[in-house]
Amino acid sequence: MTKKIILITGANTGLGYDLAKGLIKDRKIELIGLVNKKSPVKALLKKVKIIKLDLMNNNEILDLNLKFKNHQIDTIIHCAGGGLGYHSSSINLKKLNDLMQLNFYSIFEINKILINNKKKIKD
Known part of the structure; x- marks a missing residue:
């Protein structure tokens, strides 16, 4: 059985954390959490592949291309954001x-x- 890969942005707090907490129990899912680079990772998320990222830094966002080059993300759930x-x-x-x-x-x-990587993997 192939696991579905779900990417959750903002997985360290609020709704993103609650979603990760709920989905972590499902053995059919592999979770990848994008979290604020400056935040400590909560203990529960130690079971999740974590990528620390500064969403205010375009170079770090573009570097995701290398990290996800061979990963086909099935679902993206965006919970990152805020009012600063x-x-x-x-x-x-x-x-x-x-x-x-x-x-x-x-x-x-x-x-x-992620969409461009998914297209490349399918081709």
């Missing part, structure tokens, strides 16, 4: 760009890398 502690009254263009990097651009790039 910014308050709406203090938002300026720099902070808005940071929020877009964290919550949109990084996710777009991860999807693009």
